[in-house]
Amino acid sequence: MDEHGGGQERQLFELGRLVKAGLTQPLGLMRPGGVGRILAVRSGEGDVERGLLEMGFVEGACIEVLHHGFLGRDPLAVRINQGMTVALRRGEANAVLVGPLLDQSTGAGSASRQEGPIS
Numbered sequence: 001m002d003e004h005g006g007g008q009e010r011q012l013f014e015l016g017r018l019v020k021a022g023l024t025q026p027l028g029l030m031r032p033g034g035v036g037r038i039l040a041v042r043s044g045e046g047d048v049e050r051g052l053l054e055m056g057f058v059e060g061a062c063i064e065v066l067h068h069g070f071l072g073r074d075p076l077a078v079r080i081n082q083g084m085t086v087a088l089r090r091g092e093a094n095a096v097l098v099g100p101l102l103d104q105s106t107g108a109g110s111a112s113r114q115e116g117p118i119s
Contacts, residue, residue, distance in 0.1 A: 023100050028076065028093035030065045036098035038063055043095035056080045057096050 024039060038061045043049040057063075057080065066077040066085065075087040 026094040027096035028090040040097040
C-alpha cells in the first residue's frame, strides 16, 4: 500500500468516526462563537465547491462563526484561520462540514475546551 492511499484511508476513517460520534456539523448550523476545523467541503455543485475552496475553506483550516444575519438568517460571518472574514449564505455554509479542533500533539479532541458550560 502506498503512503498516499493509506493516509487517505486513515482520514476517511477518522472522519467517519467523528460523524458517528456526533462531533461534526455543517457550518450553517453552528452558533455564533463556535469554533472548529474544516473536515470537508461537499456541495454537489462544482461552482459552489470551487468558490468555497478558492476563498480558503480548505480541509484542516480553523473556522470561527462570528455572527448570523438578522433573526438568525443569512448571511453568516465566519473567520478562517484567524485572519480572513467571509460572509456566506446558509446554503453555501452547509456545504462545509466542521469538526472539533484537535490537539495534534496528543491526537485528543479539544471539543470540551471549546464548548461553554452545559446549561
